[in-house]
Amino acid sequence: MSVGRIPEEIIEAVLQQHDIVDTVGKHVHLTKQGKYMKGLCPFHSEKTPSFTVTPERQMFHCYGCGKGGNAIRFRMEIEGLSFPEAVRAMAEEAHIPFEDRAFRPGGSPVSREMEQLLQAHEWSSKLYHFLLKNTEHGKPAMDYLKSRGVSDKAIDTFQIGYAPARWDTLVQFLDKRSFDLSAMEKGGLLSSKQDGTGFVDRFRDRIIFPLHNRSGKVIAFAGRILGEGHPKYLNSPESRLFTKSRTLYNLHQAKTEIRKSRQIVLFEGYGDVISAWEAGVHNGVATMGTALTEGHASMMRTLADEIIVCYDGDNAGQAAALKSIPILEAAGFQIKISLISEGLDPDEFIQKYGAERFRIQVLDGAVSAVKFKLIYLKKNHILLEEDGKVAYIKDALEVIAPLPSPTEREIYLKELSAELQVSFDSLKQECNQFRQAMQKRSSYGDNNAKRWNNVRHKKGKASMPTLLPAYHVAERRLLSFMLQDSEVARYVGDRLGDSFNINDHAAVAAYLYAYYAGGKEPDVSRFISSLQDDRLEQVVTSIAMMDTPEEWTTQELDDCIREIKRVPLQAQIQRKKEEMVSAERAGDFLRAAQIASEIIALERQ
Structure with missing residues (x-):
């Protein structure tokens, strides 16, 4: 048997040779918490760790964004690889002979x-x-x-x-x-x-x-x-x-250096990348004649923490750099922006001034996103005039005031004070007024810029967790037991089969029956690799992370099965009640009485 035309024995060997903690640990700083390892999710920005690795089951799962799976899935997500590409790469790293059958004449x-x-x-x-x-x-x-x-x-x-x-x-x-x-x-x-x-x-x-x-x-x-x-x-x-929105020029060559430095230099064109490469900058990539997209940003974020935006020094290039900031901030990057003099592009700067000056002046001298915004805003105002100075201060405070760090706000306010010869205290007072006004406008949560990472309730009100219906909980609990024990799967298969009320749960159960029918032992990581379905992998990962006891009783299984079977009966009873009401309204009391008997029989079940 093979999975996705890759021999199953190769997939199993890859999973055996690549421990989930070692695989994830190359990209995420993990700390031990009981039987779990925790860290900040590499797939979305967060301040409180919700990314969990379970060494015992060789799985990862993020409770924030929902991504999860085994070591192969992690490599797929972190490097943007297909399943065969991830397996091949991991096999080669572990010196496992790999025969790529994906495109043989007998393939699809x-x-x-x-x-x-x-x-x-x-x-x-x-x-x-x-x-x-x-x-x-x-x-x-x-x-x-x-x-x-x-x-x-x-x-x-x-x-x-x-x-x-x-x-x-x-x-x-x-x-x-x-x-x-x-x-x-x-x-x-x-x-x-x-x-x-x-x-x-x-x-x-x-x-x-x-x-x-x-x-x-x-x-x-x-x-x-x-x-x-x-x-x-x-x-x-x-x-x-x-796909342009998912392709970055030179990423295949730059990713090794990017992983080492955890830093990317983002250019606008391939000419800039090539010149920078010859100048010793081997972590440069470029978008291909298209604006930066969220897809580009999320792809880069899996490889790096910091990004230097090195666009052309002309007005168009600087405007594009400004537009890139919110996209990169949403991805969770530490952002710096290069300032290139004389309106030159990076390629022209290197040709004119040389590699060393480019690295020192343009890359090492890159400024923070806030500093760049202030520099960009300044160009739109005539600071020699009082009206221009006041307008610039207002625009600058709109950039500085939202900063969460008081120290960071003070640094920029002091620079603004010295630059414009304006009292620091008055700037600080006006900045505080801006913040108070912002907080009044912000009626929802504590992180409006990133709603997905927000406290989803107004201050002072506790958020209530969403309660799943009883049958949904019962189905998840049964599947959790089934993942741990093939005997449970046989017991459930005989009494319930695929009669789960949720389609994904029915599909997972069907795959589990087939998995155990092949004589395999319980192994969540191995089972996930047999699915080859992103949605079902997420479902199984979520269920496998439940704190379900290893011991079980037939009474507990029967209770879950009874709860699951109750749902279609309840739906049938409801339909019968509607039929009975219709019969009564039509004056067919004999039919209504028959239906009432049927309802009683169903309720006894």
């Missing part, structure tokens, strides 16, 4: 199509790279790259290539290798002719920058036109392989 059509696309992108990348370095067609592109200070080593490191100014270079290349050209068009490598008679190359007369997923596989391309033309920059369209 979807898998074969994906593999064909990945292979076509890989070969296309090699073709473009060869054409740049070894042909006359690529010489102008090579000359341009050299004029921009891109070295041969960087060209090889980033596999930069060139697409000739012809319509069918890639079409012929792929056709000769028996690729389905219509599938290649859907995958973004080709474009359809306007008359619908065939296909043409999507990229022509462009310097080509391959885009990779986190595992290092080419999934798309970005092309910069060599001469005059529009558009100047062209990306692959979104496809089954490529």
Whole structure:
């Protein structure tokens, strides 16, 4: 038997070799609390630890965001990997022989199509790279790259290539290798002719920058036109392989350094990343011609705690940096913003002033998000005029007042006082007035910027936990016992089967019956790997974290089964009562009496 076409014995070996505490501990600082380990969740921002690891069951679960599972699931979530990618990576780390069966000829059509696309992108990348370095067609592109200070080593490191100014270079290349050209068009490598008679190359007369997923596989391309033309920059369209809002340029190469330093440098374009890499900055990534998204932020947050936003020094770049702050704050980053003089972009700054000055002045000299906001606001006011100074103070206080730390507020107020020659005491008084007004407007909780991490009640009123219906509690308790003991599963299977009232619970029960029928011993982590369903994994993880005693009695099981069976009977009784009322209104008293007898029989059950 295999799970997702990966042999089950490999999955079991991976789970045996990767202890959950060691796996999670590389990313989360865990402290022991009884039989559990606790820490701050790496998947959402929180101040009070709700992230729990259970060594005994080899599982993790966050009571804040609901994520949970075994060591494989953690690697999937923390690194954005698919199940096969996570298993392969973990197998290689543990020196477990791994045969990837995911895309064998017997695999599903979807898998074969994906593999064909990945292979076509890989070969296309090699073709473009060869054409740049070894042909006359690529010489102008090579000359341009050299004029921009891109070295041969960087060209090889980033596999930069060139697409000739012809319509069918890639079409012929792929056709000769028996690729389905219509599938290649859907995958973004080709474009359809306007008359619908065939296909043409999507990229022509462009310097080509391959885009990779986190595992290092080419999934798309970005092309910069060599001469005059529009558009100047062209990306692959979104496809089954490529989603702009979830792709970061160079993440596959930068993630090792990012994990070491827990810091990311975020650029706007691939040229900046490449120049910075040559300048010794190996933790740089870039969004691909799109604004920063929550998806980008959450992906980066799994790898790093601090981020330096290093956008262009012109007005557009600084405005984009300002827009990025709330997105990065919501993800829980410590944020710094680089200030680049003369309106230069990072690439231009490095070419003009060199690598060392870039690292010291631009990266080491990056300012806090609050400081950047104040600098940005200042540009909108004429401080030599009294009205401009007053307006700037008002805007600045709106930035400073919400800061939770009194010390932090005082530091910025003192800087503002010295800069504008205004009394510190008057600024502090006005700041306090701002805070009082904010608190009056804030009628809900204590963390309005992050409602998911909020005290969900007004001050002075205790929040009541949501009470689950009795049958829901009974179903969870039964499943919890079933996860611990195959004998319970057999007992429940004989008396209840899949007649759970909640669909997810019925599905979990069905999987458990099949799991034990295969002769397996109780093992929650192993069972979770057999599910291959994100929602059911979350359900099982939540149930497995319940404090259910290991000992059980048939009386307790019967009580739960009775409570579960009661629900459909109650629904049936309610329907019968409605039928009886209808019969009475219609004057059919004989029928009403029959229904009443049926109701009594149901109530006895």
